[in-house]
Amino acid sequence: MSRTVYLNGEYLPEAEAKVSIFDRGFLMADGVYEVTSVLDGKLIDFAGHAARLERSLSELDMINPVTADDLAAMFRELVRLNRIDQGMIYLQVTRGNPGDRSFVFPDVSVPATVVAFTQDVPNLVDAPAAKTGFKVISIPDLRWARVDIKTTQLLYPSMGKMLAKKAGVDDSWFVKDGEVTEGTSNNAYIVKGNRIITRQLTTDILHGITRASVLRFAAEAQFEIEERPFTVAEAQAADEAFSTAATIFVMPVVEIDGQPVGSGKPGPVATRLREIYIDEMRKTAA
Ligand code: PDD
Secondary structure (H helix, E strand, O other): OOOEEEEOOEEEEHHHOOOOOOOHHHHHOOEEEEEEEEEOOEEOOHHHHHHHHHHHHHHOOOOOOOOHHHHHHHHHHHHHHOOOOOEEEEEEEEOOOOOOOOOOOOOOOOOOEEEEEEEEOOOOOOOHHHHHOEEEEEEEOOOOOOOOOOEOOOHHHHHHHHHHHHOOOOEEEEEEOOEEEEEOOOEEEEEEOOEEEEOOOOOOOOOOHHHHHHHHHHHHOOOEEEEOOOOHHHHHOOOEEEEEEOOOEEEEEEEEOOEEOOOOOOOHHHHHHHHHHHHHHHHHOO
16 A cells, blocks of 8 residues: 655655756755654653754754644644554654755755655554564674764665674674674663663764663662673673663674573563553653
8 A cells, every 4th residue: 555655844655756857855864864763652761762853963964844733733634544552653854955966955945845754654563663672783883983873874774784694694793893883773782680881972983862761760660770881791791681672672693703691591670671662652652
């Protein structure tokens, strides 16, 4: 079934939504994005995604073309039009179409291009992968130095996914100066006893919205939180490992570079945090 998508104020059949070849998103990857999950037809962690969008745009000197309220209304309309129960909304804002190619940012009078569409994922909660866990490989983090800005330059993360696929695993974890930064499209954690360890928020990682919620719920559930980098060897020797993102919630990681983590099966902490996260999100989805 053809989707109804959003483009610059209009809801259109997907085949009719067209963007210029001069759009800076297309020519320069000059744009930012957000992925917001939908549970029971409602938005989860919306405020966090709207706030991060604002921050990404401001770090790139782009004017935010949509208020958080308008964005929420637009997302809800897309969910309604496409009858999404579980899935995702992808939003992209680019610096628009200046009518030619130039390295210089166009004048602020050039309007941003705003695109959004839904992705139907009926088994977002009952994801088969959550039952077996992710196997990952580690690869060098060759991304640019401002990955805290959620830009659409996703070529290297995409290559990381392909390297994982070629190695017969599910994902790659990036390593910078000997320490894990994050996954191709998720934040990375290890568990040691009652402690959850994850890299601190700097320009080296994306400040995950799921990360913020999961760490808050983990603290409420009396886990200790340690925000610091860890190595692949420390992760391989940990009791458990997991990743978080809007698209996977909490995903157990059961193998790193061919070495099982803990029992080599999804561990109790990751499993419990996934349950808590889904329960809490169901309560607060709006
Ligand atoms: N990616 N780190 C990176 C590099 C990411 O791309 C993402 C999200 C995250 C987790 O952020 P959040 O919890 O806010 O989803 C961490 C999205 C899901 C994507 O690119 O599809």
